[in-house]
Each structure stands twice: as C-alpha cells, then as structure tokens.
Amino acid sequence: MTAQGIIYGIGLGPGDPDLMSVKARRVLERVDHLAYFRKRGAKGHARSIAAAFMKKSVSEFAMEYPITTELPPDSAPYRESLAAFYNESAAHLRALSNQGHEVGILCEGDPFFYGSFMHLYERLKDSQPIEVIPAITGMSAAWTATGQPITWGDDVLTVLAGTLPEEDLCRHIKATDALVVMKIGGNFDKICQALKDAGKYERAWMVEFASMEGQRILKLSDVSEGRKPYFSIIVVHGEGRRP
Amino acid sequence: MTAQGIIYGIGLGPGDPDLMSVKARRVLERVDHLAYFRKRGAKGHARSIAAAFMKKSVSEFAMEYPITTELPPDSAPYRESLAAFYNESAAHLRALSNQGHEVGILCEGDPFFYGSFMHLYERLKDSQPIEVIPAITGMSAAWTATGQPITWGDDVLTVLAGTLPEEDLCRHIKATDALVVMKIGGNFDKICQALKDAGKYERAWMVEFASMEGQRILKLSDVSEGRKPYFSIIVVHGEGRRP
Known part of the structure; x- marks a missing residue:
C-alpha cells in the first residue's frame, strides 16, 4: 500500500x-x-x-x-x-x-x-x-507600509470584514483602539460612513496592494468614493501607552 | 560625509x-x-x-x-x-x-x-x-497549532491584552466572533473568569510556546489555575459562514 x-x-x-x-x-x-x-x-x-x-x-x-x-x-x-x-x-x-x-x-x-x-x-x-x-498576513504588510505601529501597550485590535452591515461596523469601530478593515471592494462608501459615525475617519489610512507592485498608502480622507481594488486594507492605529 | x-x-x-x-x-x-x-x-x-x-x-x-x-x-x-x-x-x-x-x-x-x-x-x-x-505573528502560529482556522466569512476578530480589567475583557469577548488573548502570564485566572462570564470559556484553547520547542495545545478548561508562561496565547475560533 x-x-x-x-x-x-x-x-x-x-x-x-x-x-x-x-x-x-x-x-x-x-x-x-x-x-x-x-x-x-x-x-x-x-x-x-x-x-x-x-x-x-x-x-x-x-x-x-x-x-x-x-x-x-x-x-x-x-x-x-x-x-x-x-x-x-x-x-x-x-x-x-x-x-x-x-x-x-x-x-x-x-x-x-x-x-x-x-x-x-x-x-x-x-x-x-x-x-x-502560517504566513505574514496582508494586514501586517499594510500597517508596516504606513510606517506606524498598529498596537501599543494594552490596545485592543479589531479586524472587520467590510461586508458587515454599517451599524455593526460602526459599533465595533467605536469599541476598539486599533482597527483593520478587510474585504473593502464595493463596501468602501459604507465603511467610510461607519468610520465617520464612530469618530475615527480622520485617523484612518488605506493601503492598496500592500507589499506588491503598485503599493499605495493614502490618508482615507484623501480617497474618493467608489469601488476599490480587492487588495485594499483600511487601518486605524492604536494610541496606547508608550514610555 | x-x-x-x-x-x-x-x-x-x-x-x-x-x-x-x-x-x-x-x-x-x-x-x-x-x-x-x-x-x-x-x-x-x-x-x-x-x-x-x-x-x-x-x-x-x-x-x-x-x-x-x-x-x-x-x-x-x-x-x-x-x-x-x-x-x-x-x-x-x-x-x-x-x-x-x-x-x-x-x-x-x-x-x-x-x-x-x-x-x-x-x-x-x-x-x-x-x-x-514584517513577520508572522505569535497569534498566527498559535491558531495554526490548534489545527482550526481562526476566522471564516464575516467573522470579527478581536485581539486583547490580558492586562486589561476583567470587565473590559468580558465586554470585548462578548462582542466578538473570534478571539486572541495575549499577555497572559499572571492574568490567567482573570481572563478565564471573563471568558466564563462571556460564555466562551468552553470553546477556548491555550497554546504555550507556539512553533517553539515545548509547544503545547490545551483546551482551556483542562488548564489549572495560576501563572502561565510568557509565551502563552488563548484562542477562540470563529464559527462564521462556510459553504
């Protein structure tokens, strides 16, 4: 055998x-x-x-x-x-x-x-x-690309799929310190609204094609509305304890 | 120069x-x-x-x-x-x-x-x-060691530091689908209590020394009370959509 x-x-x-x-x-x-x-x-x-x-x-x-x-x-x-x-x-x-x-x-x-x-x-x-x-996640490449650490001290990190309903997104975004949103595609405008309602829109970044050719790092507030590439990740950095 | x-x-x-x-x-x-x-x-x-x-x-x-x-x-x-x-x-x-x-x-x-x-x-x-x-995180090695995927479909993943107060732990554990708790050490008993109060204790796993010599994978309910090694991670797997 x-x-x-x-x-x-x-x-x-x-x-x-x-x-x-x-x-x-x-x-x-x-x-x-x-x-x-x-x-x-x-x-x-x-x-x-x-x-x-x-x-x-x-x-x-x-x-x-x-x-x-x-x-x-x-x-x-x-x-x-x-x-x-x-x-x-x-x-x-x-x-x-x-x-x-x-x-x-x-x-x-x-x-x-x-x-x-x-x-x-x-x-x-x-x-x-x-x-x-196991492997390095896309979100790890995304926060590395922003040049800012994602979590400090006791920061809570929440990872969300952009496919969730807007009210669920908003509730989770409010409750967390550091944030990653994946599966953006056609959900971009809804995610932006949830970030605004949760008061974190101004601190958010979007990374397209993290670690790949065509990588772009943008303040979310500089990004226009509409569908985004599949390889897009939104990041809000934690602001926890740092001596 | x-x-x-x-x-x-x-x-x-x-x-x-x-x-x-x-x-x-x-x-x-x-x-x-x-x-x-x-x-x-x-x-x-x-x-x-x-x-x-x-x-x-x-x-x-x-x-x-x-x-x-x-x-x-x-x-x-x-x-x-x-x-x-x-x-x-x-x-x-x-x-x-x-x-x-x-x-x-x-x-x-x-x-x-x-x-x-x-x-x-x-x-x-x-x-x-x-x-x-960037690099593979310890939590990635931990969930890989359990032999079960951590997030499915639209699952929300929350990462918590065990150093947080018990009521904060409990609130975040209740609100999430998939969970990782780091920084366990002397916080183990408090984390277990928060998991019990949030109804997720029975589904939790603990991985000690993930990917290292001495790796151990345990159902949390089989772990006795007290201080745990620094390289310990608690994981609760999401149960989201799977065709």
Missing part, C-alpha cells in the same frame, strides 16, 4: 515573494504538485507570487471559482455552488495524496485567516495528512 | 527560525551589527531564534530591560525608567547608523504588533533611515 502524500497549505504571505517564510519557500521549491485558486480567465494571484520558485516540471491544478460576486454570499445557490466546487477540488487533491504525491496548495496571506484554503482543509483534514504553514 | 547606515527592524516571527521570512533571513545573515532586547541575566529569546544565522564576526548590542513586572506599568517610575532605557538604546543605535553602519534590531513576532522595537522606532524614525520587515 502506498503511503499517503502530505498536503501542504503553503502560506505565501502578503504578496512580496521575499516575505514568504523560509519554510514555505523550501516546500514550494520541492513539491511536484501545486494547486491554487483563481478567478476564471485570470492567471491567479497566488500563482504569480509563487511562480519564480516552482519546479519547471511541476504539475499544476488551477481551481477556478465558479462565482464570485454575482450572487449574494448568504443565498442558497451561492452556498451550493461553492460547496460543490470545494468538494470537487478536495476530491482531486485527496486522490493525489492517496497516490502518494506531496501536494502544495498555494494560499495568499495566512492560510487560516479568512482564506479559501480553509474550505479544502475542512474537507481533507480527517482523511489526509495536512500541514499548514 | 559618511552616509547613514540603514537600521532594520527584523521581524523574526513566532519562534521557529524556519518561519522567518526570506528577507529577514537575508538581512540577518548580512549585517555587521545586531541589537536585541533581553531580560537582565538572560540570553535573550530573540537572539536565540537568530543565533544560527548571525555572522561569526557580528557585533552584538544587548539591550537589557531595567524593569519588567516589578512596577505597575501605569506608574510614573515605570514610565520614566523605561523611557530613559529606550532613549539610551536609541542613542547608541543612532551613533552606529551615523557612522555608516547597517544595524539589525531583532524583533520577536511582528515588529509593529505590540513590540518593544516600536519604542526605538519612534525615537529613530525622524533622523535615521529605518526599514521594518
């Missing part, structure tokens, strides 16, 4: 290939099978971070999202479509592992922090050996 | 040297001057993570905390003692940089996330060239 191959969740970090861990780089350079998510018709952002380090002979498995923003994420058709997609993807990876192949799954950011990888992990963890390699 | 040497805040990550970034490793292997914090009389944890990669000829500058837990952190003597310590340390690093030396400052975890480095950074950033290299 063939031993099962290990499946690696390879955290690639925020985008700059130099910011992936030594361990992630080593596994990436070694595995014969690599899987990654991408939008239909796109090359895949995770793949582009990893490209320079993949074996020439590597076998690639591109997992293309069936839908992204066409359906509301709390609708049954959305859930069913994605569940089927994750089931099929996991079945393919399980077969590779059962044949004894090591497989790397490329993960943008940290695999266990709001990542699509988690949906494969839940489907594979009970039957296959899986190792998850 | 000599050009100023760059000061690097080298994020070392959570403890496993393989989890530092490729960039951090490269800078670490190159610089002729390294500075790091440590307790009086100790070898220094940051130094031990970095030790295998430092140049044999490297010049070391150990910055020994004048106090740690002997004084309350909101007292004037505590603040003054630490401020003097940071001022003197920064003056030494400034002199090295002005002489044209590149200097690396070793930072456990991510430099801008609750790190002592930030106090040097604030004192040096206006006069010296400084580059901060």
